[in-house]
Amino acid sequence: MAMPRNSTGENGFSFTQTLDFSHPSPCPSEVGRTFDALSGQEACRTLLSNGTASSGVPSPSDSCAQPLCSTTPGDEETQFSEGIKYVSAEGEELACGWGGFTPGCLQLFNTSKGVLFFLCVASFLQGMTVNGFINTVITSIERRFDLRSYQSGLIASSYDIAACVCLTFVSYFGGNGHKPRWLGWGVLVMGLGSLLFALPHFTTGRYEARSAAEVGVCGGNQSLPCAQAASSLSSYRFVFMLGQFLHGMGATPLYTLGVTYLDENVKTNYSPVYIAVFYTAAILGPAAGYLVGGMFLNIYTEIGRETNIAPENTLWVGAWWIGFLGAGAASLLISIPILGYPQRLPGSQRYIVMRVSEAHQLKDGSHKKASDPDFGKTVKDLPRSVLLLLKNPTFIFLCLAGATEATLIAGMSTFGPKFLESQFSLSASEAATFFGYLVVPAGGGGTFLGGFLVNKFKLRCSGIIKLCLLCTVSSLLAIFIFFIHCPNMPMAGVTQMYEGSALPGGQLNLTAACNAECGCLQETYSPVCGSDNIMYYSPCHAGCKKVSESLRNGKKVYHECSCIQKTLLPGSSDAEAGKCSSSCAKRPLLLFFMFVVILFTFLSSIPALTATLRCVSDRQRSFALGIQWIVVRTLGGIPGPIAFGSMIDKSCLLWQDQCGEQGSCYVYQNSAMSRYTLIAGLVYKVLGTTFFIVACLLYKPPAAESAPGSSDASENGNSDLQEHKPSLPAEEDI
Secondary structure (H helix, E strand, O other): OOOOEOOOOOEOOOOOOOOEOOOOOOOOOOOOOOOOOOOHHHHHHOEOOOOOEOOOOOOOOOOOOOOOOOOOOOOHHHHHOOOOEOEOOOOOEOOOOEOOEOOHHHHHHOOHHHHHHHHHHHHHHHHHHHHHHHHHHHHHHHHHHOOOHHHHHHHHHHHHHHHHHHHHHHHHHHHOOOHHHHHHHHHHHHHHHHHHHHHHHHHOOOOOOOOHHHHOOOOOOOOOOOOOOOHHHHHHHHHHHHHHHHHHHHHOOOOOHHHHHHHHOOOOOOHHHHHHHHHHHHHHHHHHHHHHHHHHOOOEOOOOOOOOOOOOOOOOOEOOOHHHHHHHHHHHHHHHHHHOOOOOOOOOHHHHHHOEOOOOOOOOOHHHHHHOOOOOOOHHHHHHHHHHHHOOHHHHHHHHHHHHHHHHHHHHHHHHHHHHHHHOOOOHHHHHHHHHHHHHHHHHHHHHHHHHHHHHOOOOHHHHHHHHHHHHHHHHHHHHHHHOOOOOOOEEOOOEOOOOOOOHHHOOOOOOOOOHHHOOOOOOOOOEEEOOOOEEOOOOOOOOOEEEEOOOOOOEEEEOOOOOOOOOOOOOOOEEEOOOOOOOOOHHHHHHHHHHHHHHHHHOHHHHHHHHHHOOOHHHHHHHHHHHHHHHHHHHHOHHHHHHHHHHHHOEEEEEEEOOEEEEEEEEOHHHHHHHHHHHHHHHHHHHHHHHHHHHHHOOOOOOOOOOEOOOOOOOOOOOOOOOOOOOOOOOOO
């Protein structure tokens, strides 16, 4: 029979009055004036199981066993005046709101784009906090709380430890539960972690930095009492670890349930783009964290107190804690709208119907167990679900490849600013800003481009894995750039003798004839750059007698320095506070290839994630992502920062001496740092390439002639839906 057309030109019905489907009753033969041409069975088929209007095409998920439409002659007008209520076939509420509070204005955001916006904000805040602020302020925290690199690496790894502990529970039960509620509470816990991370600033005493102007000039007062409480500050690392633990707990639903919630509520070919936008926000977060955190580090940590040391001084500690307060408050706010979303969005059932399975086919056919509608709803199915994933070789090797990439990402994101700080002789804030400039276009652009390529070329699972392999090989070739490095700036008594010769056996010798009578203390580290372009441990170690302030840049200038060779030029024996600026000619080349490594590393992230979602059954997607994140964090995210921190400690030339106790590292050997980075990069990139090759070779797609629909779509026996069939009308464009 001819179908009437609505105002949009799509096949369907033009509803002149609003409908309320909240009271099930047997389908009548006629329902109001609008349905007078159709039987009750046909009328029911025009409604998808979530209560939204659709075409007259029968859907395998539709049934009149539990009718959605009911009116009685006496209350027709009353029901129509109450407005639309979104109700699924199972009777679940699909309106956006909190409990019974579901105002109509909120329903404007009850779409896939609305969910994407709020999840992007949440992932942006998570990335800015965990991968931005923490990595930016790591040097300042080490200095403020007397931590070593491996201890700060342990702080960074606490995030992944928490995620590993929570992932199985969250992904298994959250995957079959109310995903937005899990997501909202997770974001709220993440905000509490940020506030806790900033707490040590308010519970410790004021930071007192004795500048070289006070105790460092030759002949001045060299007494510097040892602070007995200084060593106890390192105990605050446990507070930082707890804050990171809460970050990990809160972010666990975000990258498992959040991804599958998006995937379930959009068309299959649009899913990589939505996920790419989501992850791009997560990448732009750290970039913003580096840039904003770098600005905060130019503010003295004790706001409102004057200090006579500059940000270039190694004793300077910036306001590392401000970003965590802001991010924590924002996370608490953004959790509120996320908590209001329904278990699934109105209109999502049409996408489940049209989905085609690409799950890896096991030889024994055990993958078909996941097609059972009741599979995964109880704890007793957990071992069987794990076994199904372990028997999927494509999934296993994609997890291992992700772990190798995560090791490099975690290590370099934690200590990348420190690498730039050492190689280019930068301050902590300058290094953080530089690294942010690299991550913004390379990480964010690579993440979005990866999802775009999958959607553009309509890649199936095997093609996606080949794209990941190409990206990994490209970054493997670019990582050879770490063969080169910038030389250390010469430093008297550390990299060379005071007269310019090499140090015997690499031993420190800060005392020379020119400063022997000054009585300099090794506890007072405040580097100065002499007019001979050589760095000295402090003005005292340079033999400087007087100090003044430069009118040009406000830095302190030291005069009559006996260790600096005098020439006929005026001011030839002067020194300026701070490090000597590096004029390394290799800087542009090093930065360019670091950009390439970051770009191709992140370019493979969304395709690898999409391949993981495609190679498992639909009902196992959330749980598969949870297991993958456990593998990635256990083998990559947790050991990455710890291993890189220990490796960087081995390249240290000058350790802080705090009343006989070894503190943080002051000066690193650039050649050793580059060499260790190259070795680690080659090992993990070769492993990643190997794992992607094996995953591609072992993948066994479904037979082309059968290409069944997903398990969700085939529950009612209609499993012959093909991806090339025309899509249902009224499908939402991206």
